[in-house]
Amino acid sequence: MLLGELEKQVLEYLWKNQPADAKQVYSYFEKNRGGSLNTIQSTLERLVKKDLLSRVKNGHAYKYFPKVARQELIGQLIKNVTHDFVAEDENSIVAAFSSISSDLDEDQLDKLEAMIEEQRNKLQTKADR
Amino acid sequence: MIFGEWALALNIFTITVLAFIIANIFVSIIFWSVKSNIQNYTVSTRKSLLWLCVLLPWITALTVTLFFSPIFQSGAMFVWLTELAHWHHHEVFYFLSWHSISLIVFFGFSIYIATQSLVLAYKNHHQIGLLRTLATKKSENVLVIDSSIPTAFTGGLIKPSCFVSTGLIEQLNSDDVEIIIQHELAHLHYADPLKKWLFSFFSAYFTPNINKMLKSLMAISMEQAADSFFVKNQQQAQNVASTLVRFTKLAAKYSVHKQYKNELLVHFCRQSIEQRVLQLLSNTQFKPFPMKVILLGIILLSVISTTSVDSLHHAIETLFNH
Numbered sequence: 361m362l363l364g365e366l367e368k369q370v371l372e373y374l375w376k377n378q379p380a381d382a383k384q385v386y387s388y389f390e391k392n393r394g395g396s397l398n399t400i401q402s403t404l405e406r407l408v409k410k411d412l413l414s415r416v417k418n419g420h421a422y423k424y425f426p427k428v429a430r431q432e433l434i435g436q437l438i439k440n441v442t443h444d445f446v447a448e449d450e451n452s453i454v455a456a457f458s459s460i461s462s463d464l465d466e467d468q469l470d471k472l473e474a475m476i477e478e479q480r481n482k483l484q485t486k487a488d489r
Numbered sequence: 490m491i492f493g494e495w496a497l498a499l500n501i502f503t504i505t506v507l508a509f510i511i512a513n514i515f516v517s518i519i520f521w522s523v524k525s526n527i528q529n530y531t532v533s534t535r536k537s538l539l540w541l542c543v544l545l546p547w548i549t550a551l552t553v554t555l556f557f558s559p560i561f562q563s564g565a566m567f568v569w570l571t572e573l574a575h576w577h578h579h580e581v582f583y584f585l586s587w588h589s590i591s592l593i594v595f596f597g598f599s600i601y602i603a604t605q606s607l608v609l610a611y612k613n614h615h616q617i618g619l620l621r622t623l624a625t626k627k628s629e630n631v632l633v634i635d636s637s638i639p640t641a642f643t644g645g646l647i648k649p650s651c652f653v654s655t656g657l658i659e660q661l662n663s664d665d666v667e668i669i670i671q672h673e674l675a676h677l678h679y680a681d682p683l684k685k686w687l688f689s690f691f692s693a694y695f696t697p698n699i700n701k702m703l704k705s706l707m708a709i710s711m712e713q714a715a716d717s718f719f720v721k722n723q724q725q726a727q728n729v730a731s732t733l734v735r736f737t738k739l740a741a742k743y744s745v746h747k748q749y750k751n752e753l754l755v756h757f758c759r760q761s762i763e764q765r766v767l768q769l770l771s772n773t774q775f776k777p778f779p780m781k782v783i784l785l786g787i788i789l790l791s792v793i794s795t796t797s798v799d800s801l802h803h804a805i806e807t808l809f810n811h
Contacts, residue, residue: 363615363619368619368622368623372622372623430623430635431635431636431637433623434620434623434634434635434636435636435638437616437619437620437623438620438634438636438638438640438654440612440616441613441616441617441620441642441644442640442642466738466741468763469734469737469738469741469762472730472734472762472763472766473731473734475766475770476727476730476731476734476766476770479723479727479770480724480727483723483724483727
């Protein structure tokens with residue numbers, strides 16, 4: 361999912377101040393970064409189309425609120441950029457600390473842990489001598 | 490039909506493509522036969538050898554092209570060379586010939602790979618940019634992302650950043666978190682995201698099996714290089730190994746990649762963690778870069794490709810007569 365700079369800022373604003381109509385969003389951004397009401401309205405529309413915002417009619421205006429929580433969006437982004445944690449994935453361009461798999465063999469990891477501990481004890485014994 | 494300088498240029502391009510294919514086949518055979526021995530070399534040598542593997546077809550193709558260029562083909566001192574391989578109807582290029590088909594297939598495939606890589610880079614650039622916006626700064630190159638998923642990674646092709654999640658900071662002790670951050674900073678120092686991206690572009694010219702294996706070996710080598718970047722003694726190596734196991738145990742509890750649950754993946758992950766821990770604990774003396782063997786290999790590959798281009802040309806034209 362690609363988001364423009366203003367779209368990111370509007371989303372951040374709505375996470376903190378939901379729900380809000382276009383005028384409320386505009387009055388906040390007018391003070392902080394300028395721009396017109398039309399720009400804010402079209403930004404809100406784009407976020408609705410991208411399925412990130414929902415809206416309900418309130419009198420003559422729409423009230424907007426985030427459809428996806430901040431944490432959920434971050435989780436989705438992490439998932440997207442780290443799908444190469446699976447080294448067999450063809451699209452590997454991030455360098456991750458460790459592969460993630462819920463199916464990793466716990467016994468195997470325990471064995472590795474025991475092996476490290478054994479080496480640590482050996483080193484300690486050597487140092488004590 | 491094209492005559493003159495354009496025909497010469499297109500014919501030389503055909504030679505480049507043929508030399509590339511021949512060199513690619515030879516490199517693939519050599520790689521397949523020695524792939525299990527690659528673990529005997531130091532991590533930096535392993536990385537260099539893998540780069541050499543993916544770049545060798547290009548280097549060979551350029552060498553062969555240079556040899557077939559007017560500089561070598563017209564010089565009297567290279568007569569012995571031109572007897573081995575020489576031009577054929579270089580002043581004429583036929584559109585309806587195997588020459589043009591090989592050119593079209595090669596350039597078509599290259600455009601396909603380049604487009605795929607660029608789309609991936611573009612998407613990644615935006616996603617990393619969005620994560621940067623949503624993150625808070627911990628230090629110069631380290632950003633903290635507000636997520637319960639325990640994760641740490643380095644992303645961004647041009648100006649990479651290290652990302653660490655709050656889930657990871659909260660669930661591991663501060664020493665583990667520091668080791669993980671140092672590991673990610675090592676990736677940043679080596680510019681690994683950009684190198685991974687470039688490597689996957691060049692390795693895409695190999696068969697799917699070899700491509701996958703090359704990328705897996707490079708991914709593990711990069712991780713091992715980052716693991717040992719700040720390690721100065723055995724005790725530090727053991728600490729990194731412990732952190733790796735603890736982090737993997739923690740990460741295993743979170744199933745953010747349900748779609749990848751299969752035997753092959755589990756095996757691969759286990760193997761990569763095992764390899765990294767064993768490398769950290771090992772006292773084995775690894776082999777240095779085999780310079781003489783590599784130089785001899787490059788010369789042999791250039792000679793084989795040069796003569797093969799000429800022989801292949803003869804064989805195809807005898808069979809099809811254009």
